[in-house]
Amino acid sequence: MVFILGVNFPERNLVKKSLETFFGVGKIHSTRLLARFHVHPTCKIGELANKQVLDIQAALSEMKIENDLRRQVLDNIKRLKETGTYRGRRHALGLPVRGQRTRTQTKTAVKLNRMERRL
Amino acid sequence: MVSSFCWGCLTRLPSAPRALLPPTLTAQRVAAFHTSTALLAAKKGASAPKYRQGTSMTMKKKKRPAERTRPPAVGERKALRKRIVLSNPNALEIPDMKEVSNETMVDSRLRGSVLGLPVPMLDQLRAVQAFQPKQGWSIFRRPGTVVRRETLEIARLIDGISGEGEEKGKVVKKIVSGARATGKTVHLLQAMSMAFTKEWVVITVPDSQELVTATTAYAPLSDENPNVYVQPEATAALLSRTVTANPVLSKLKVSREHTGLKAPVPAGTTLEDLAKMGIKDPAVSWNAFQALWAELGAKSAAPGFEKGFQPRPPMLVTVDGIAHWMKESKYNNVDVQPIHAHDLLFVRHFLSLLKPGTGQSSLPNGGMLLYATSASNSPTIPTLDVALKQVAARQAGVRPSAPEFPHPDLYAKTDQRVLDAFDSYGLPAPKEGTLELQTLAGLTREEARGYLEYFAHSGLLRENLTDEWIGEKWSLAGGGVIGELERIGRRLRVNTA
Amino acid sequence: MAWQTSNGLVHAVHAVRRTAQLRPLSVLSASTPLTLQQRQPARGYATEGSQQKSGAAPEIDFSTFKNTPSRIVPVSPAYFSGSPKFIDHILNLEHILAKYASLPTVAPGTAPRMAWFKLLQFREVVGEPVPTKKYKSLLAILQRLNRIEPKLMPDEVQNAMNVFLRPGNPYAFKPVPATLDERGVARGKGKRKAASAVVHLVEGEGEVRVNGQTLVEAFPRIHDRESATWALRSTQRLDKYNVWASVQGGGHTGQAEAVTLAVARALMVHEPALKPALRKAGVITVDARRVERKKPGHVKARKMPTWVKR
Numbered sequence: 068m069v070f071i072l073g074v075n076f077p078e079r080n081l082v083k084k085s086l087e088t089f090f091g092v093g094k095i096h097s098t099r100l101l102a103r104f105h106v107h108p109t110c111k112i113g114e115l116a117n118k119q120v121l122d123i124q125a126a127l128s129e130m131k132i133e134n135d136l137r138r139q140v141l142d143n144i145k146r147l148k149e150t151g152t153y154r155g156r157r158h159a160l161g162l163p164v165r166g167q168r169t170r171t172q173t174k175t176a177v178k179l180n181r182m183e184r185r186l
Numbered sequence: 187m188v189s190s191f192c193w194g195c196l197t198r199l200p201s202a203p204r205a206l207l208p209p210t211l212t213a214q215r216v217a218a219f220h221t222s223t224a225l226l227a228a229k230k231g232a233s234a235p236k237y238r239q240g241t242s243m244t245m246k247k248k249k250r251p252a253e254r255t256r257p258p259a260v261g262e263r264k265a266l267r268k269r270i271v272l273s274n275p276n277a278l279e280i281p282d283m284k285e286v287s288n289e290t291m292v293d294s295r296l297r298g299s300v301l302g303l304p305v306p307m308l309d310q311l312r313a314v315q316a317f318q319p320k321q322g323w324s325i326f327r328r329p330g331t332v333v334r335r336e337t338l339e340i341a342r343l344i345d346g347i348s349g350e351g352e353e354k355g356k357v358v359k360k361i362v363s364g365a366r367a368t369g370k371t372v373h374l375l376q377a378m379s380m381a382f383t384k385e386w387v388v389i390t391v392p393d394s395q396e397l398v399t400a401t402t403a404y405a406p407l408s409d410e411n412p413n414v415y416v417q418p419e420a421t422a423a424l425l426s427r428t429v430t431a432n433p434v435l436s437k438l439k440v441s442r443e444h445t446g447l448k449a450p451v452p453a454g455t456t457l458e459d460l461a462k463m464g465i466k467d468p469a470v471s472w473n474a475f476q477a478l479w480a481e482l483g484a485k486s487a488a489p490g491f492e493k494g495f496q497p498r499p500p501m502l503v504t505v506d507g508i509a510h511w512m513k514e515s516k517y518n519n520v521d522v523q524p525i526h527a528h529d530l531l532f533v534r535h536f537l538s539l540l541k542p543g544t545g546q547s548s549l550p551n552g553g554m555l556l557y558a559t560s561a562s563n564s565p566t567i568p569t570l571d572v573a574l575k576q577v578a579a580r581q582a583g584v585r586p587s588a589p590e591f592p593h594p595d596l597y598a599k600t601d602q603r604v605l606d607a608f609d610s611y612g613l614p615a616p617k618e619g620t621l622e623l624q625t626l627a628g629l630t631r632e633e634a635r636g637y638l639e640y641f642a643h644s645g646l647l648r649e650n651l652t653d654e655w656i657g658e659k660w661s662l663a664g665g666g667v668i669g670e671l672e673r674i675g676r677r678l679r680v681n682t683a
Numbered sequence: 684m685a686w687q688t689s690n691g692l693v694h695a696v697h698a699v700r701r702t703a704q705l706r707p708l709s710v711l712s713a714s715t716p717l718t719l720q721q722r723q724p725a726r727g728y729a730t731e732g733s734q735q736k737s738g739a740a741p742e743i744d745f746s747t748f749k750n751t752p753s754r755i756v757p758v759s760p761a762y763f764s765g766s767p768k769f770i771d772h773i774l775n776l777e778h779i780l781a782k783y784a785s786l787p788t789v790a791p792g793t794a795p796r797m798a799w800f801k802l803l804q805f806r807e808v809v810g811e812p813v814p815t816k817k818y819k820s821l822l823a824i825l826q827r828l829n830r831i832e833p834k835l836m837p838d839e840v841q842n843a844m845n846v847f848l849r850p851g852n853p854y855a856f857k858p859v860p861a862t863l864d865e866r867g868v869a870r871g872k873g874k875r876k877a878a879s880a881v882v883h884l885v886e887g888e889g890e891v892r893v894n895g896q897t898l899v900e901a902f903p904r905i906h907d908r909e910s911a912t913w914a915l916r917s918t919q920r921l922d923k924y925n926v927w928a929s930v931q932g933g934g935h936t937g938q939a940e941a942v943t944l945a946v947a948r949a950l951m952v953h954e955p956a957l958k959p960a961l962r963k964a965g966v967i968t969v970d971a972r973r974v975e976r977k978k979p980g981h982v983k984a985r986k987m988p989t990w991v992k993r
Binding site: 086098099101102103105106107108109110114 | 260398401402403404405406415435516517518520521522
Binding site: 365366367562628648653654658660661662663664665667670673674 | 888889890897898899900905908909912916919922923993
């Protein structure tokens, strides 16, 4: 078990997949992180050297991920609402924001766009 | 004008069927004029059937319990895939089968016969991964290889290099190429078996692909040199292969000081121990390998290390499937750009041996480089094809300025590093041969006859081996391509059994 | 006809002779063979008579006709039958056959092939509705006449037979038998499915190249390799010839079997005596099957879309 940013990862998991479990780290960021610290893509958590773990942890702590990122997203939406923009209104009404059709297939918008936005 | 009551509520009135409403609602029904929430709320806990719900019995499909077998343990499937069976107890034993030895390997009378590999050598050959899983060793009683023209050629070279004649200490560099199933890998195996007979040091890279598919760890060499990379795990694996396969190493002592390893290497340490330092700690494996390489190339001992210095044996270096090393690897550098395979130090080291050495030859104590291409598992690299053609042209004595000298297509992307890797123009050290291209083709009819007779003696063929029959099979196998001959021989067994 | 069977032949010949002797000669002369050009006006009448001589006839002296005949007598005695011209032809041929029945004949297969009129053409020529069966009997007589030993063939028979020949001889064109070229290369072509192959066969030691590749590279499946070389294998010639094949189109099976056919044809140029063996091996029989085209309104060549009510 290896702790990275307070999360416990089993040793047999891939480093890449483990990094992608953080909110805000996708395929691109995980690939970049691996390349930066010279970790090959099929590396398992258990194979990481201590220094590499620390490096990755340091790099992750500099990035805006998890709650910070969530808060930023919510703040952005809130700003839209408060300035009374069209996009803000759509967020509040639970409708698609970016000009999608509303006749059908608005499940995602209905699910996510609330007054109290969920992430 | 706005109407004073809600039309929607009026229209909704008849839709609430009275019979369906539970009796507990009677008190609310009076007030339930303007709101439907009461109706909806009442429905929740009610036992009345839901709207449009069927009343017929529904048969639930029985879910089959998921099979709870354990998945195979980590590495088990790969081990099964890579398993090599070298003996078939059902095949007949051939009583007068000869083995590879100092005498038989250069005996041209044995051309076309099958020489068995000595049983004690099998462990060494297994250690250097000379056998491949799909080569059909498992249909015979014991592993053996056909002595063909190229085999005898190489045997003579190996014999000359390790002998005392003028060939002693020569370096032969060959690239083995050829169509599919023409026996390139087995050719390497034959060279290895001969080298083991002559007590050479054999260093092999059986699977070149593993080094570039980004499946082993990598790291930049140092802070000063961030653009070349070492692969500690792969190097440690190479060291461990070398140590297991070459018992000679335990007799040789170090001849100079080595820095870069964790602990200083005292005089009197065997080369085996030196290599084991790298195997134990992959972090220094590259340094250990370099130290080992320097030791194997040593011609004399440094002051202070003379005691117990023995002359180093010649070396055989083989690489299988070099095409994988001629393109960008799957590793990424810091800028997320792919690293060229030639920037991996491991690869660079083995490719640099092809170049003529500066001052002294690339293998100072003599030996042989055999690098094979692969026809079944290999990426398409047009530049490599051109490079090999250039090697052949140089071998034939065509000058690079001559018009018939092959050049890469001007309109295609050319990898100059690949061309340079095979460009052996320069002053070769004395006793160093230039790079040659050896193209393997099919067996001759006589060799094919020997091979098929081996099938017959092993009890796999029941036909009369007439000349016509053999000629027929020879043609069917595309002119004696040995892998195809084996397929045919194997198929006939199924037919007749 | 009686003389189609050999044992009835002599009887039939005698019968014909007897009837021929009884018959007045003038009847026979009336139906002398006509050349084709004379018969160009499609319909002729039996009463027209035939042109006996080409020179100018002597002037008719009408005074010699003391008694005009009470009725006009037709030239041919078959005039009142349904098809007088046809019967005249039959009688003429039977007469000729009876005359030369004793000449030696050749075996049926070896007689020169003749292009007789087809039934419809013959009806056009004689202008009469000849039944199929009767025309067949006419043809039988012609075949019998044709079997007379060609060296001894009398001109009369030849002329009589020429009447029934189609214009232009369709059997005259004989393809030039393929030969080896000056370098000893035999060339053969073959097709199968969508593939077509050209094979150059030389004497050699069993090298096979398909489109410049070895057999192994061209046909990864052993079965295909075996079928491509089957013509040589079945005759034990695989190590005596070199094959250079170029194949286009189709898949592996089609290409392999196209090569088979082409090799067999080229091999027959080298050794024509192998034909029966190759025929037995089934490599010179052309498989003319091709994929049937898809039709509009069908899902495939024949399959119809499922029938749906409404």
